[in-house]
Amino acid sequence: xxxxxxxxxxxxxxxxxxxxxxxxxxxxxxxxxxxxxxxxxxxxxxxxxxxxxxxxxxxxxxxxxxxxxxxxxxxxxxxxxxxxxxxxxxxxxxxxxxxxxxxxxxxxxxxxxxxxxxxxxxxxxxxxxxxxxxxxxxxxxxxxxxxxxxxxxxxxxxxxxxxxxxxxxxxxxxxxxxxxxxxxxxxxxxxxxxxxxxxxxxxxxxxxxxxxxxxxxxxxxxxxxxxxxxxxxxxxxxxxxxxxxxxxxxxxxxxxxxxxxxxxxxxxxxxxxxxxxxxxxxxxxxxxxxxxxxxxxxxxxxxxxxxxxxxxxxxxxxxxxxxxxxxxxxxxxxxxxxxxxxxxxxxxxxxxxxxxxx
Amino acid sequence: xxxxxxxxxxxxxxxxxxxxxxxxxxxxxxxxxxxxxxxxxxxxxxxxxxxxxxxxxxxxxxxxxxxxxxxxxxxxxxxxxxxxxxxxxxxxxxxxxxxxxxxxxxxxxxxxxxxxxxxxxxxxxxxxxxxxxxxxxxxxxxxxxxxxxxxxxxxxxxxxxxxxxxxxxxxxxxxxxxxxxxxxxxxxxxxxxxxxxxxxxxxxxxxxxxxxxxxxxxxxxxxxxxxxxxxxxxxxxxxxxxxxxxxxxxxxxxxxxxxxxxxxxxxxxxxxxxxxxxxxxxxxxxxxxxxxxxxxxxxxxxxxxxxxxxxxxxxxxxxxxxxxxxxxxxxxxxxxxxxxxxxxxxxxxxxxxxxxxxxxxx
Numbered sequence: 001x002x003x004x005x006x007x008x009x010x011x012x013x014x015x016x017x018x019x020x021x022x023x024x025x026x027x028x029x030x031x032x033x034x035x036x037x038x039x040x041x042x043x044x045x046x047x048x049x050x051x052x053x054x055x056x057x058x059x060x061x062x063x064x065x066x067x068x069x070x071x072x073x074x075x076x077x078x079x080x081x082x083x084x085x086x087x088x089x090x091x092x093x094x095x096x097x098x099x100x101x102x103x104x105x106x107x108x109x110x111x112x113x114x115x116x117x118x119x120x121x122x123x124x125x126x127x128x129x130x131x132x133x134x135x136x137x138x139x140x141x142x143x144x145x146x147x148x149x150x151x152x153x154x155x156x157x158x159x160x161x162x163x164x165x166x167x168x169x170x171x172x173x174x175x176x177x178x179x180x181x182x183x184x185x186x187x188x189x190x191x192x193x194x195x196x197x198x199x200x201x202x203x204x205x206x207x208x209x210x211x212x213x214x215x216x217x218x219x220x221x222x223x224x225x226x227x228x229x230x231x232x233x234x235x236x237x238x239x240x241x242x243x244x245x246x247x248x249x250x251x252x253x254x255x256x257x258x259x260x261x262x263x264x265x266x267x268x269x270x271x272x273x274x275x276x277x278x279x280x281x282x283x284x285x286x287x288x289x290x291x292x293x294x295x296x297x298x299x300x301x302x303x304x305x306x307x308x309x310x311x312x313x314x315x316x317x318x319x320x321x322x323x324x325x326x327x328x329x330x331x332x333x334x335x336x337x338x339x340x341x342x343x344x345x346x347x348x349x350x351x352x353x354x355x356x357x358x
Numbered sequence: 359x360x361x362x363x364x365x366x367x368x369x370x371x372x373x374x375x376x377x378x379x380x381x382x383x384x385x386x387x388x389x390x391x392x393x394x395x396x397x398x399x400x401x402x403x404x405x406x407x408x409x410x411x412x413x414x415x416x417x418x419x420x421x422x423x424x425x426x427x428x429x430x431x432x433x434x435x436x437x438x439x440x441x442x443x444x445x446x447x448x449x450x451x452x453x454x455x456x457x458x459x460x461x462x463x464x465x466x467x468x469x470x471x472x473x474x475x476x477x478x479x480x481x482x483x484x485x486x487x488x489x490x491x492x493x494x495x496x497x498x499x500x501x502x503x504x505x506x507x508x509x510x511x512x513x514x515x516x517x518x519x520x521x522x523x524x525x526x527x528x529x530x531x532x533x534x535x536x537x538x539x540x541x542x543x544x545x546x547x548x549x550x551x552x553x554x555x556x557x558x559x560x561x562x563x564x565x566x567x568x569x570x571x572x573x574x575x576x577x578x579x580x581x582x583x584x585x586x587x588x589x590x591x592x593x594x595x596x597x598x599x600x601x602x603x604x605x606x607x608x609x610x611x612x613x614x615x616x617x618x619x620x621x622x623x624x625x626x627x628x629x630x631x632x633x634x635x636x637x638x639x640x641x642x643x644x645x646x647x648x649x650x651x652x653x654x655x656x657x658x659x660x661x662x663x664x665x666x667x668x669x670x671x672x673x674x675x676x677x678x679x680x681x682x683x684x685x686x687x688x689x690x691x692x693x694x695x696x697x698x699x700x701x702x703x704x705x706x707x708x709x710x711x712x713x714x715x716x717x718x719x720x
Contacts, residue, residue: 043522044493142395172394173550173593177677181657181668188657188688199522206659206666226683229662240524241662285663305576306555308637308679327637327716 001192002068002160004032004055009064011050017062024050026217027063032161034069035191037184039208043199043240046214049165052197056083056163068160081160084153088166090145091152094138098129101137102151109156123151126186143175150183154190161193168203180206201241205229213237229283231346233353238281238346244311244322247287251280253347256356261317263296268342269356276349284311284322286344289329295337303331314338359385359420359510361406361543366415368401375401377567378415383545385510388537390554390575391547393564393590399547402564403513406545407434419510432511435504435542439516441497443488449475450484453502460507474506477536494525505540512542516549530556551593555579563590580716585631585708594636594666596702597676603627608698610651611672619647620699621712630711631704638700638714639678641667641692648697655686669694 011025020026025047032038040048053059055066057078065074073081084105092101102120111119124130127147132140137148146167153162167183168176184207187194198204204211205225213221213228213236221228221237232238238246252259254273257266258280265280288295289312298314298321305327312323312331316338323338325331347354361383368376376398383389391399404410405417408429417425424432435456443452453474457467475481478498488496497517504512518526534557537544546557554561554575562572563582570587571578582588588596601608601616603625608616616622616632640648653671660666665684669676669692678694686692703712 043524174394174589174595177594181659181666184659185657185688199524201523202661205661225660225662227662243527245524304556304558306552307576307579308635 001034003034003070004161004193005067005070006030006051006055007065007067009051009054009061009066011047011054011059012062023062023217025054028219030212030219030222032193032195034193036193037187037207037209038193038195039204039211040195040197040214041199041201041204041211041240042214045216047217048197048214051214052163052165052195055161055195056085057081082156082158084156084159084162086146086149086153086162086164086167088169090142090149090170092137092145092148095136097134097136098124098140098148099133101148102129102133102155105152105156119155119157123155126154126189127151127182143171143179146171146179147182150186154186154192159192161195164194164196166198166200167196168198168200176203183207201243205241213240215240230344231353232281235279235281235348235351238283242283242285244284246281246283247321248279248281248348249316249319249321251278251347253278253280258345258347260296261319263316265296265340265345266342267345267347267356269358271347271354271356274349277351279348279351281346281348282340282344284324286341287321287323288339288341289314289323289325289331290337290339292333292335292337295339298336298338300331300334300336312336359543360418361511362416362418362421363402363406364416364418366402366405366412366417368405368410369413375567376405376412379567379569381562381569381572383543385543386538386541388534388544388546388557388559390557390559390561391545391564392549392551392554392561393547394549397564397590398567399549399564400515401567403436403515403545403547406511407436407513408432433507433509434511434513435507435509436513437497437500437504437515437517439519441493441500441517441520443496443499443503445488447487448484449480449486449488449491449499452488452499453480453506456503456507470506470508474502477505477539478502479532492525493521494529497521497529501536505536508542510542512537512540512544514544514546516547518553519548527556534558551579551591554591561591563587565590581710581713582702583710585633585704585710588633588702588704588710592635594677594679596633596635597639597674598631598633599671599674599676600629601632602629608632610696611674612651614649614651614696616649616696616698616701617647618698621701621703621714622698625703625711629706631706631708633702633704634696634700636666636677636679638697639676640695640697641678641680641684643695644697645699647699648695650693650695652691653694655688655690655692657688658684658686660685667692 010027012023014022042048054061065072106116196207215236220234228241235248249260253271256270257264298316300314302313304311310325312325314321363379363381366379393399454471558575561575561578563570565586571583604627606618653669656668658667665680667678700714705711
């Protein structure tokens with residue numbers, strides 16, 4: 001396993017990039033600690049796969065350098081970097097048995113005999129593939145094939161890092177649960193640096209200790225899943241993390257008061273007056289729907305029963321607002337009141353979180 | 359209009375893809391086909407479309423047998439997982455293409471293209487080429503092209519599967535409204551239980567080529583008619599345990615006893631299976647009738663606001679979904695609370711015997 005440093009790194013697919021917009025990945029500096037579990041999370045086109053391909057050596061950066069344990073590997077190939085990769089679609093040799101598939105990366109590096117056999121069996125055991133070791137890979141289901149891809153990455157004990165590019169896309173929801181928790185267990189056992197690219201917040205948040213949220217070629221926030229949920233430092237993160245995302249409402253904020261759709265809302269902290277675009281953010285989890293008259297008046301447009309909870313779609317003035325309600329809640333009527341959990345309310349200026357004064 | 363499948367079976371060589379499916383769908387309603395990969399969703403859609411002919415059984419439209427009628431003689435539009443657009447045509451021409459084939463007069467064509475585009479919120483992109491659009495807009499273009507035909511039957515095969523999570527969330531919210539405006543018989547195939555719940559309408563659960571249940575989506579979720587349906591319609595997977603009913607109480611493996619309350623009241627002595635969802639396996643006592651058991655932590659997944667605690671109890675793997683952050687070490691003991699009021703009861707044949715009583719949505 002290796003510590004990976006990205007220094008002044010940027011990439012453009014254009015041969016002669018002119019402005020910022022020509023860069024799929026804008027200049028970043030970032031460190032991945034040895035043995036950490038990371039996720040790169042963002043929508044299509046945010047630069048996450050570009051970043052992954054730069055680290056693996058599939059792409060050479062337009063600018064900057066990549067260091068593995070302090071050694072500059074920018075010009076080295078994937079093989080020289082000793083990186084293992086798992087892609088969206090399983091990469092297995094259909095005609096080989098599961099055993100031979102797992103043994104392949106070791107045989108390629110001259111490992112044989114007892115060392116090879118015991119390692120292959122150990123990995124097969126970790127992944128629950130022992131029973132199918134002698135079967136040809138072509139007969140296996142998509143999730144079993146993806147386990148083999150995983151196993152082929154894990155089998156080399158000396159890899160500097162494992163990179164995952166949307167590895168669960170082709171897996172059924174039920175099996176995703178299994179593979180995801182297995183991957184997390186594997187990370188604990190092998191302690192390799194793992195970097196997982198996905199647009200799916202559940203996969204990113206549950207797998208990684210540190211999540212790197214990307215948007216438009218930039219890193220917008222780096223944090224633990226809890227930090228991203230509790231204190232999104234940009235309205236984009238608030239929207240992107242959480243399902244549904246944070247409610248973001250235009251507001252006028254001065255002192256310890258926000259005015260939203262003509263209603264005054266008290267705040268926990270003091271804020272300067274500003275001419276910047278100002279919004280308040282509150283997650284649907286922290287808005288409470290109450291009886292008429294016990295908060296801000298809203299119109300209830302629709303209630304979606306999604307099983308585990310209900311989602312009330314309401315409007316405050318003309319502003320749409322999502323409110324999460326318990327599965328047992330009985331709701332009636334087309335008007336109600338909402339209360340905001342004040343400690344969970346954030347103020348944003350030009351999209352960026354601002355810290356008020358106590 | 360109605361579409362009726364009467365005892366439809368499809369075999370390819372020796373493999374049965376769909377087995378004895380009977381189903382009646384009515385105009386205006388959104389129907390979800392929910393099932394894992396290879397459960398028969400795509401086969402069923404192709405049979406409904408007339409792209410394939412059933413090995414046995416009949417397909418009727420408004421009572422008229424159309425079993426052998428090919429797709430081009432039926433009023434069908436289809437949208438696939440991999441959105442298909444003509445890359446060198448504008449969005450306008452993409453949407454117009456089925457009408458050009460049908461030689462629809464120019465004025466009517468223009469009106470209908472603009473109408474469908476507006477419905478799919480594409481009005482501002484009509485002059486663009488598909489590749490200049492986001493994935494969501496490209497899929498909406500494919501949807502608009504399907505809608506513009508005004509077919510009686512609109513079939514969608516995992517139309518959101520290739521889209522980013524957030525786009526999916528937005529389209530899932532918009533689509534039911536759009537489908538209601540179109541007024542066709544809409545059939546939407548997906549492997550994701552959350553798709554079905556957010557889309558609403560009716561859901562048919564599919565398992566191994568058979569429909570296990572068909573009804574209003576939330577009712578199928580709240581009262582799955584058998585264990586198979588409950589498994590298909592649960593994400594995270596439903597937790598199960600085998601119990602023995604004796605003296606009216608449920609005896610668990612390991613010796614714990616659940617009182618005969620809620621769905622467990624009045625059960626006859628014998629062996630049964632209890633099922634309960636992850637959010638109903640508690641880390642804190644939820645009510646006075648709940649009982650504690652001690653399980654072992656396998657792994658904890660934290661989403662930022664909630665924790666999925668994977669546990670092992672008497673050899674059974676259970677997932678608990680708890681509010682807040684719970685950092686528990688693998689291998690550590692954890693106290694779990696089982697609430698009889700939240701239990702599904704399945705008989706030895708897998709049929710549902712009793713279900714929790716939930717408040718209905720307003």
